[in-house]
Amino acid sequence: MDPILLGGIVAIATIMVLFSGVSVALGLLIVSTGFLLIFDGLRSLELIPEILFGKLDNFALLSIPMFIIMGSSIASTRAGADLYEALERWLTRVPGGLVVSNLGACALFAAMSGSSPATCAAIGKMGIPEMRKRGYPDGVAAGSIAAGGTLGILIPPSVTMIVYGIATETSIGRLFLAGVLPGLLLVMLFMLWSLYSTWKSGDKALLSAGNYTWKEKFEILPRVLPFLGIIIGVLYAMYGGIATPSETAAVGALLCLLIAMVIYKLWNPKDLWVVLRDSTKESVMIMFIIAAAGVFSYMLSSLFITQAIAEWIGTLDVNRWVLMGFVMLFLLVAGFFLPPVAVILMAAPILLPIITTAGFDPIWFAVVLTINMEIGLISPPVGLNLYVINGIAPDISLKTILKGSLPFVACMVIAIILLCFFPGIATWLPDFVMGEAV
Amino acid sequence: GATELRLSHQWSNKDIRNQVAQIVADEVAAADVDLNIKIFGSKSLFKPREQYRPLSRGQLDMTVLPLSYAGGQQPAFNLTLMPGLVKNHDHAARLSNSPYMKALEKKMAEDDVMVLVHGYLAGGFVGKDRCITKPSDIDGLQTRAAGKAFEQMLAGANASITSMASSEIYNAMQTGILNAANTSSSSFVSYRIYEQAACYTPATEDVALWFMYQPLLMNKSTFEGLNAEQQEALLAASAKAETFYLEEAKKQDAASVEVFEKAGVEIAEMTPEDFAEWRALAQETSYKAFVEDVPDGQALLDMALAVE
Amino acid sequence: MAGQSSAVSSRTGNNPFLRGVAALSTLAGWCSAAMIVAAVSITCQMIFVRFVLNHSTVWQTEAVVYLAIGATLVGLPYVQRLRGHVNVDLIPLALSKTARYYMYLLTMGLSIAIVAIVLFYGYEHWHLAYERNWKSDTIWAVRLWIPYLSIPVGFGLFLLQLIADLVAVLLKIDAPFGLEDV
Ligand code: NA
Numbered sequence: 001m002d003p004i005l006l007g008g009i010v011a012i013a014t015i016m017v018l019f020s021g022v023s024v025a026l027g028l029l030i031v032s033t034g035f036l037l038i039f040d041g042l043r044s045l046e047l048i049p050e051i052l053f054g055k056l057d058n059f060a061l062l063s064i065p066m067f068i069i070m071g072s073s074i075a076s077t078r079a080g081a082d083l084y085e086a087l088e089r090w091l092t093r094v095p096g097g098l099v100v101s102n103l104g105a106c107a108l109f110a111a112m113s114g115s116s117p118a119t120c121a122a123i124g125k126m127g128i129p130e131m132r133k134r135g136y137p138d139g140v141a142a143g144s145i146a147a148g149g150t151l152g153i154l155i156p157p158s159v160t161m162i163v164y165g166i167a168t169e170t171s172i173g174r175l176f177l178a179g180v181l182p183g184l185l186l187v188m189l190f191m192l193w194s195l196y197s198t199w200k201s202g203d204k205a206l207l208s209a210g211n212y213t214w215k216e217k218f219e220i221l222p223r224v225l226p227f228l229g230i231i232i233g234v235l236y237a238m239y240g241g242i243a244t245p246s247e248t249a250a251v252g253a254l255l256c257l258l259i260a261m262v263i264y265k266l267w268n269p270k271d272l273w274v275v276l277r278d279s280t281k282e283s284v285m286i287m288f289i290i291a292a293a294g295v296f297s298y299m300l301s302s303l304f305i306t307q308a309i310a311e312w313i314g315t316l317d318v319n320r321w322v323l324m325g326f327v328m329l330f331l332l333v334a335g336f337f338l339p340p341v342a343v344i345l346m347a348a349p350i351l352l353p354i355i356t357t358a359g360f361d362p363i364w365f366a367v368v369l370t371i372n373m374e375i376g377l378i379s380p381p382v383g384l385n386l387y388v389i390n391g392i393a394p395d396i397s398l399k400t401i402l403k404g405s406l407p408f409v410a411c412m413v414i415a416i417i418l419l420c421f422f423p424g425i426a427t428w429l430p431d432f433v434m435g436e437a438v
Numbered sequence: 439g440a441t442e443l444r445l446s447h448q449w450s451n452k453d454i455r456n457q458v459a460q461i462v463a464d465e466v467a468a469a470d471v472d473l474n475i476k477i478f479g480s481k482s483l484f485k486p487r488e489q490y491r492p493l494s495r496g497q498l499d500m501t502v503l504p505l506s507y508a509g510g511q512q513p514a515f516n517l518t519l520m521p522g523l524v525k526n527h528d529h530a531a532r533l534s535n536s537p538y539m540k541a542l543e544k545k546m547a548e549d550d551v552m553v554l555v556h557g558y559l560a561g562g563f564v565g566k567d568r569c570i571t572k573p574s575d576i577d578g579l580q581t582r583a584a585g586k587a588f589e590q591m592l593a594g595a596n597a598s599i600t601s602m603a604s605s606e607i608y609n610a611m612q613t614g615i616l617n618a619a620n621t622s623s624s625s626f627v628s629y630r631i632y633e634q635a636a637c638y639t640p641a642t643e644d645v646a647l648w649f650m651y652q653p654l655l656m657n658k659s660t661f662e663g664l665n666a667e668q669q670e671a672l673l674a675a676s677a678k679a680e681t682f683y684l685e686e687a688k689k690q691d692a693a694s695v696e697v698f699e700k701a702g703v704e705i706a707e708m709t710p711e712d713f714a715e716w717r718a719l720a721q722e723t724s725y726k727a728f729v730e731d732v733p734d735g736q737a738l739l740d741m742a743l744a745v746e
Numbered sequence: 747m748a749g750q751s752s753a754v755s756s757r758t759g760n761n762p763f764l765r766g767v768a769a770l771s772t773l774a775g776w777c778s779a780a781m782i783v784a785a786v787s788i789t790c791q792m793i794f795v796r797f798v799l800n801h802s803t804v805w806q807t808e809a810v811v812y813l814a815i816g817a818t819l820v821g822l823p824y825v826q827r828l829r830g831h832v833n834v835d836l837i838p839l840a841l842s843k844t845a846r847y848y849m850y851l852l853t854m855g856l857s858i859a860i861v862a863i864v865l866f867y868g869y870e871h872w873h874l875a876y877e878r879n880w881k882s883d884t885i886w887a888v889r890l891w892i893p894y895l896s897i898p899v900g901f902g903l904f905l906l907q908l909i910a911d912l913v914a915v916l917l918k919i920d921a922p923f924g925l926e927d928v
């Protein structure tokens with residue numbers, strides 16, 4: 001059979017299976033096994049356990065559970081509340097200051113957590129009730145946190161960047177740095193929108209929220225120190241010659257656990273278990289998808305589909321930006337349905353050769369891809385951040401959350417467009433710190 | 439229809455080892471014997487260290503891989519990445535046609551694997567701050583070595599051994615986690631290590647410490663299942679590829695020196711005395727460990743050392 | 747709505763089989779978490795040994811990788827019990843109650859079949875490594891059957907938990923896909 005046609009059949013089968021309610025990882029295994037059985041025979045089934053094991057046999061993957069522990073240990077303390085309160089006390093004069101300080105807190109927290117749901121939960125637990133209490137509309141309160149939470153995978157450390165780095169063999173240190181400025185750009189766009197919408201609402205109460213004395217403003221600063229300590233410690237370990245990026249994750253995890261235990265008195269074994277349980281749950285889920293996606297890409301490669309599609313697109317005579325447009329459309333649609341890790345792992349082997357042949361920078365592409373995935377996190381039908389918000393504030397309807405996060409999706413699209421015109425936003429910092437790219 | 443064979447390897451399509459595979463594929467296709475070789479390069483099918491087992495079970499037909507990757511299954515294969523065992527490329531070619539290699543091929547046959555194309559590639563050392571030519575140079579340095587036997591020898595020279603993927607060498611040297619590394623000439627170039635090194639000790643025509651046997655292998659039963667014409671075409675193509683492999687392997691070392699020189703890296707030379715010193719150390723460390731580990735290890739080692 | 751819900755876990759009712767499997771899965775979850783903690787500690791130890799003592803670190807990387815693999819595979823049943831494996835239930839949501847029930851039987855059947863296949867070949871793979879005494883090709887030379895053991899153990903327990911989930915729906919203790927009728 002023609003590999004391209006076969007590829008189409010695989011795509012349809014994959015969509016059907018993945019939408020059937022089976023878990024993503026098992027769905028990928030089911031599709032892969034089915035096609036391998038039909039086109040490669042029984043002998044290829046013997047390989048599945050080895051491929052599963054082999055995909056996980058990679059030191060860099062270890063940083064995934066560790067960066068998740070970092071986030072969830074801090075998230076289980078009142079650190080998130082401290083962070084956002086500190087920002088709030090300093091930003092009271094700003095109209096919509098509370099939303100802005102929540103977004104800032106999300107960005108800061110993202111610099112400590114590798115995953116988006118953790119970021120969302122950490123800031124949202126305090127932020128959403130507080131915003132609602134002060135009269136912000138439900139949509140704004142929920143939407144801003146859902147969107148701010150997505151920064152978790154753009155601002156380093158980032159689980160998706162690690163997965164991308166492994167799948168495409170690009171430097172994880174470089175990828176992390178590439179996410180910094182686009183992350184800041186995104187926060188700024190988010191904040192600008194919040195300011196504008198608050199100002200436009202004309203609500204007097206929101207325009208001039210609470211008032212803090214200078215004493216109160218300075219009093220809270222020491223409570224932000226642990227954060228700065230962690231962020232600086234991790235950055236120093238990573239870029240200062242102590243550890244490789246994958247190893248640094250362990251330092252970060254240990255630091256966060258210790259700070260949670262010592263400073264925030266997270267001593268109770270039961271509370272510690274909750275941190276561990278949530279981290280284990282999220283890590284195992286992600287790692288199993290990674291392993292299963294390995295079998296899936298073995299199937300695609302074994303049936304020569306990957307190679308055929310890459311060759312076929314190579315022969316297409318289209319403008320590179322048209323090509324990039326289609327790639328992004330594909331990523332966006334895939335992101336609506338699938339968790340970021342699954343999209344990256346399924347798409348990277350096919351897309352990366354196309355991207356590099358068309359002359360795009362793989363580091364820049366990682367950033368664009370990540371922002372696409374962020375959109376997926378706050379869009380139906382599968383948006384991990386939406387469930388988190390739903391868990392924090394069950395009385396806010398999904399429709400309200402969605403409506404509230406829509407303007408932030410627009411901000412993300414603007415960020416992608418800006419990145420297309422000014423790729424340096426992503427590539428300048430890694431080039432500056434680590435020298436020109438390979 | 440035509441018989442289709444699948445060949446997997448880990449290298450990019452510019453790599454010499456892909457060219458070797460491509461020559462075999464092209465020649466076989468040109469022979470018009472209803473035989474097709476499909477090449478899956480750049481780890482697109484299997485991860486590097488996961489190729490030997492599928493090969494031995496017939497799930498994969500052919501591969502180009504460092505045989506020492508299978509050292510965990512056949513400890514005798516560790517001899518194919520042993521410090522100081524191979525002096526230069528011509529010596530390597532003589533080793534490939536010696537009773538020693540016949541003994542190794544017998545071990546491969548136990549796993550239903552055979553060699554189509556023999557070939558060795560050489561490598562050297564890089565130092566972040568200073569040159570590494572003799573054992574005392576590496577004392578106290580954080581070192582990443584390629585291969586178990588090299589780790590044992592370097593540990594014997596008081597180096598601190600740290601293990602990481604070759605793709606991480608660049609960053610680790612840049613940030614100072616790593617002071618020295620040892621791997622193949624081509625990896626040094628493809629990972630752009632010349633940007634981070636102060637000194638490079640390459641393999642020369644006279645002496646080189648690091649040689650790795652990287653043959654093109656095939657599943658034996660699959661080969662025997664082909665008809666006489668196809669087998670003949672495959673062997674003829676392999677012979678042609680082997681000649682190319684040897685010539686190109688020699689050029690790789692010189693080419694890597696050129697790249698390092700151009701980047702302003704100091705090029706150090708390992709003297710025959712240095713080499714002797716390393717080899718003496720290897721005898722105490724890696725050779726010794728090998729003989730202890732492998733039942734017929736001493737006999738194999740003697741066979742290898744007997745090749746002039 | 748689809749996907750991962752944080753507070754839900756599989757229901758067991760008073761059924762001894764379901765409770766037994768749930769207990770096994772929880773035990774597996776503890777082991778998984780312990781392995782992650784061990785991996786964190788060993789990595790930190792490695793950095794300390796290398797950076798502060800400037801000594802060799804030959805076994806840590808490998809140990810940590812095998813621990814992470816073990817944590818993942820052994821953690822599978824626990825995450826299944828916690829309903830932590832993210833899914834997309836667009837089709838089940840669109841179906842009627844009866845159709846949804848049969849859809850669940852179909853997807854669960856396929857899931858159980860695939861996990862059984864991996865378990866079978868995973869056991870064979872483990873057994874081969876054990877019989878032939880395969881080792882990793884490093885100085886540490888780990889006997890590979892030890893890390894490979896996580897495949898049959900992890901998938902075996904995963905299979906049990908999936909069967910228990912199916913049984914719970916068949917006995918009407920739990921709803922298909924965890925979707926309650928509204
Ligand atoms: Na982050």
Ligand code: NA
Pocket residue numbers: 335336337338375376377378379380381382383384
């Ligand atoms: Na989505």
